[in-house]
Amino acid sequence: MSLPLSDEAKVEVDAIVETIIYLYTESRRLTKQAARELGLTGPQLTVIKLLETFGDLSLSSLSERIRAQNSTVTGIIDRMEREGLVSRERSTSDRRVVYIRLTTKGAQLAKSIEVEPMEIMYGVLAGLNREDTRDLLRILGKLQKRVRALVKEREALGPIDEKKKAVGEP
Amino acid sequence: MSLPLSDEAKVEVDAIVETIIYLYTESRRLTKQAARELGLTGPQLTVIKLLETFGDLSLSSLSERIRAQNSTVTGIIDRMEREGLVSRERSTSDRRVVYIRLTTKGAQLAKSIEVEPMEIMYGVLAGLNREDTRDLLRILGKLQKRVRALVKEREALGPIDEKKKAVGEP
DNA sequence: TCTGGATAATTCGCACACGAAGTATTCGCG
DNA sequence: CGCGAATACTTCGTGTGCGAATTATCCAGA
Numbered sequence: 067m068s069l070p071l072s073d074e075a076k077v078e079v080d081a082i083v084e085t086i087i088y089l090y091t092e093s094r095r096l097t098k099q100a101a102r103e104l105g106l107t108g109p110q111l112t113v114i115k116l117l118e119t120f121g122d123l124s125l126s127s128l129s130e131r132i133r134a135q136n137s138t139v140t141g142i143i144d145r146m147e148r149e150g151l152v153s154r155e156r157s158t159s160d161r162r163v164v165y166i167r168l169t170t171k172g173a174q175l176a177k178s179i180e181v182e183p184m185e186i187m188y189g190v191l192a193g194l195n196r197e198d199t200r201d202l203l204r205i206l207g208k209l210q211k212r213v214r215a216l217v218k219e220r221e222a223l224g225p226i227d228e229k230k231k232a233v234g235e236p
Numbered sequence: 237m238s239l240p241l242s243d244e245a246k247v248e249v250d251a252i253v254e255t256i257i258y259l260y261t262e263s264r265r266l267t268k269q270a271a272r273e274l275g276l277t278g279p280q281l282t283v284i285k286l287l288e289t290f291g292d293l294s295l296s297s298l299s300e301r302i303r304a305q306n307s308t309v310t311g312i313i314d315r316m317e318r319e320g321l322v323s324r325e326r327s328t329s330d331r332r333v334v335y336i337r338l339t340t341k342g343a344q345l346a347k348s349i350e351v352e353p354m355e356i357m358y359g360v361l362a363g364l365n366r367e368d369t370r371d372l373l374r375i376l377g378k379l380q381k382r383v384r385a386l387v388k389e390r391e392a393l394g395p396i397d398e399k400k401k402a403v404g405e406p
Numbered sequence: 407t408c409t410g411g412a413t414a415a416t417t418c419g420c421a422c423a424c425g426a427a428g429t430a431t432t433c434g435c436g
Numbered sequence: 437c438g439c440g441a442a443t444a445c446t447t448c449g450t451g452t453g454c455g456a457a458t459t460a461t462c463c464a465g466a
Contacts, residue, residue: 085376162444206255
């Protein structure tokens with residue numbers, strides 16, 4: 067798995083990882099802070115913006131978009147429903163599906179929000195020159211492609227290993 | 237805050253943000269998965285590796301390194317202590333300070349771990365050519381610098397705004 | 407020396423976040 | 437048709453993760 071790295075390369079890789087973590091956590095922190103001023107949490111702000119943009123969404127598609135498990139989103143929606151921001155509407159065509167809909171209160175709140183989730187990222191990225199933007203996108207794209215390939219590969223191997231593992235304290 | 241972006245630029249910025257989020261969450265997920273096989277959680281794996289690398293660390297310095305609040309780390313250490321992986325040692329020179337130390341069991345476990353936290357990132361980044369690595373580092377560095385400046389700026393303004401806000405449901 | 411402010415940890419309450427197990431419903435296929 | 441697999445969501449238990457309040461300790465300056 068871990069290719070041998072020269073010391074110099076290792077330092078650079080470290081710095082890159084550090085920076086990515088920094089950018090991610092910091093922009094999350096700032097989003098959360100913005101949400102706070104509206105009496106919302108970070109994920110709640112994201113959900114409201116998504117619903118405003120796309121209209122009603124099933125719980126599953128919401129989960130996909132915010133990259134979380136259904137069980138997590140169930141909880142988020144529970145709390146938002148309790149606050150009167152959204153309502154659950156059972157689909158008539160497929161009674162397993164629940165659509166999440168903004169209430170009037172939720173829609174009003176959504177309209178009053180000018181900040182995008184990850185807004186800080188946007189602002190900072192917009193300050194890059196064209197060339198840097200292109201390069202960054204290109205390189206990150208490469209990385210993503212490789213990670214995807216790697217994950218796929220692991221998933222293919224995983225199930226076989228599954229039996230070898232069986233760790234667990236007896 | 238949000239500079240006007242051309243549509244084309246907006247798409248690219250979106251893609252960059254998407255990718256950064258993807259890389260971060262995916263590598264976290266994979267680290268967590270690796271930890272699982274050892275009966276650990278993600279943060280616990282990170283803590284064990286840090287303690288192995290740096291020796292005993294105060295709870296505060298541990299918090300800094302894993303970018304979390306003291307209160308969070310207190311909980312992580314509580315559970316690790318319960319599992320017999322680490323112990324708390326009150327400093328004699330400053331009795332407010334608590335050092336976290338690997339137990340024999342913890343040290344053994346640490347030795348048996350070959351994966352680095354964020355190992356997948358490393359593997360993938362190591363696959364980039366020199367030029368791409370340099371470019372990526374340079375551009376991310378720029379971004380980080382700007383975010384830092386922005387955060388600082390906000391912090392400077394924040395306290396003044398503090399009174400204007402006072403939202404809160406009555 | 408004594409006291410007020412800073413610092414290190416902890417406690418508490420809340421909100422994610424995940425995975426496993428459970429429920430309801432739909433769908434595919436014989 | 438009917439039944440077993442798949443899908444959508446919920447529930448439950450555990451582990452972060454944060455911020456405010458608390459406790460214990462240190463330290464600088466009157």
